[in-house]
Amino acid sequence: MTSTVSASGLSLHYGGTRALDEVSLRLTPGVTGLIGPNGAGKTTLLRVLATAVPPQRGEFTVLGHDPGSLRGRQEVRRRLGYLPQTPGFHPDFTAFEFVDYVAILKELNQRSARHGEVRRVLDEVGLGEVRGRKIKKLSGGMRQRVALAAALVGDPGFLVLDEPTVGLDPEQRMRFRELIAQAGEGRTVLLSTHQTEDVAMLCHRVLVMAGGRIHFDGTPAELAAQAAGRVWSSAERAPHAKAGWRTGTGTFRNVGDPPPGAELLEPTLEDGYLLTLDGYGMAVTA
Amino acid sequence: MTWHVSEADLRAYARAELAAPMLWSADTHLASCAECRAVLAEVSEPVDLGWERLDAELDAPRPGLFERLLVRLGAADHTARLLAATPVLRRSWLASVVFLLVATVFAVHSSGSPTLFLALAPLLPLAGVAASYGPALDPTYEMAVVSPVHGFRLLMIRTVAVLTAGLVLNGLATLALPSYGLRALAWLLPALALTATALALTPRFGPVLAPALVGGAWAALIAIADAMADGGSLAPFTAAGQGAAATVAALAAGLLYLVRDRFDVFLRSAA
Structure with a gap:
């Protein structure tokens, strides 16, 4: 084009x-x-x-x-x-x-x-x-x-x-x-x-x-895919996650390198964005 | 039938741009001339487009008093709108200038010396021009900069209008000081010099700092001249001072022309 x-x-x-x-x-x-x-x-x-x-x-x-x-x-x-x-x-x-x-x-x-x-x-x-x-x-x-x-x-x-x-x-x-x-x-x-x-x-x-x-x-799909395999759910906030926040269901959504056996979630555009910006002082915690 | 409407007039008629009295003649003639009606049909734009334009024209809000006045004075309607968007050509600004001038004239009458008026009057057009262009007071500055109209052209349109308004008001105030004769007009050349210098320095120092520096320099010059005066006119208002002001105005105008393209992008303080 x-x-x-x-x-x-x-x-x-x-x-x-x-x-x-x-x-x-x-x-x-x-x-x-x-x-x-x-x-x-x-x-x-x-x-x-x-x-x-x-x-x-x-x-x-x-x-x-x-x-x-x-x-x-x-x-x-x-x-x-x-x-x-x-x-x-x-x-x-x-x-x-x-x-x-x-x-x-x-x-x-x-x-x-x-x-x-x-x-x-x-x-x-x-x-x-x-x-x-x-x-x-x-x-x-x-x-x-x-x-x-x-x-x-x-x-x-x-x-x-x-x-x-x-x-x-x-x-x-x-x-x-x-x-x-x-x-x-x-x-x-x-x-x-x-x-x-x-x-x-x-x-x-x-x-x-x-x-x-x-x-x-x-x-946008490629940006979301940057976080494929790096978004997971947990009952507590994962200490080594790049970003993590409590969702409306009470569980934590974590972005970063998951621990073994973690329950992986479908990444969103925002997850891919956060990981792309990793290293620029932008971490989201809640 | 002894005459026909010219094709150019028929095209204008179709665009709803034919002016009276030719419009009235064309109306009457078309009612009785099939030949001209046929030509009109050929040169007309599609009916819908014509109606849309006519509708848009009828639907356009009536311009404000200031714009209508400018059009009556001979300004093109698009120039009038550009000027209507000039922040300082608003009643509040003009009222402030008038108030300041009236107060100064009273002060001159009570002190018996025109110095205060002569020192203040050049600063008013300077402030007006400074406030008419740039990001500080023009809310649409950013949109104007990226428009195809050259920034310097827009600056000049506004400067001429603001200077004219400012000089007319100063001139009216001068008429209130008849006892000082031509001496009371000694603000004019300094006003032009200050305004041109501030504009020429704007690309280097920005639209706020440049006029502030020039205004400050003028105030300092007046203070020094006042301290050195021995009872006569202050130096800037003598023949030599007026000559110097004319020279500065001419040099600054030349410099302004040389840096004109710098007004076509964001000014220093806006970037």
Whole structure:
């Protein structure tokens, strides 16, 4: 499959912190999940690929354009949709006005065509009925959908979503997942998230990042398989487990190297994620 | 039938973009001219698409007072919306500036010296421009940076609007000091110099530190000039001082142009 995004050796340091360390990747159409602990470098990677921050080393192309040149950067941005981690709004704008503002930033200057596009994307995220309502009067979930609508303006070929489900209640999160799945049809979506459920439900591929590097690149099933034979149940917390917690049934679910004769459990995506991150100071205990 | 609607006008008519009075003529003419109706059918977009656009247009919320005013003043509707999103072009900011200027004018009248006004007036446009772009006060900064509109162009659109608003308000305040004649306008060149210098230094120091440094340097310069004054005008407001301000403004504008591409990615403090 042709790559939409191709990156090689991306590096970026802030002072002594390695935000990105020799990151190479290829993204293809569909939803790719990007997971990792806080400070892993996820947001920095998204900002670099979205052309907001240039890398200090390495190169990449998006949809065949090199963002290293001014012209290439403009071409990438014309085909880019970006939903930042904390999307900001002008609170006095209505949903329509805000998306219209973003459409203008995307160079849709012809008024009637632009308004048609604004209405299309607001309808697409289910906000057609409240398009005239001020953003400050919308719920958190609705605001997040307004931001997604803004990212979808102009039918972008590459959509970058930075933790879009944070702060949403379960119902809103499910609704948002439907929208992301819909957005992933026919375009490349890079979804940064802390929710392994998001990855399990939406992604055909997942990248695990920590310390500015990518430590896993494969399918969600392959990530879960990293923990095959290393998840077991016990009556007490296993002292040598990498992670262990009491489940709702009262037994402990342990992740790590099992003792002989342990009752093995089917690994989940989260188990595979925890074991992949082993060595990065992330252990879960309860 | 002596005339027909041109194909270009029919295309505009089909897109609901034909303006009056040509629109009225076309309406009347189409009612009685089968030939033009046939051409219209050929050049029209699919009916559904046309209706969708018309519907979207009718359905678009009415712009706010500020945007409508800008359009009346001749700004394109998309430029008006870009300006409406400028944080400092809000009533609260403008009201604060007006309040400060009125208080300063009263202070000048009671002290009998325009120095306070001349020292303060250049800082107001500087603060306005500093607060109109960048992550600190523009909530959509991150979205704007990754948009195809060049960051420098957006910066200039906002800077021109904020500077114009700031200079007009300063100018109105100057009119309240008629007894000082042209001396009361000695804030203008320092205002341009401070604003241009702060913008030129923004890629290096960030959108908060750069104007803070420039504003601080101005305050220090005024304090030193005040300490060295022997009863006459402070040095920045003399002919030599005004010449220096004009030179700094020109040099800073040149430097700003040279670093314009640095505004197209995250500014230092935002990364």
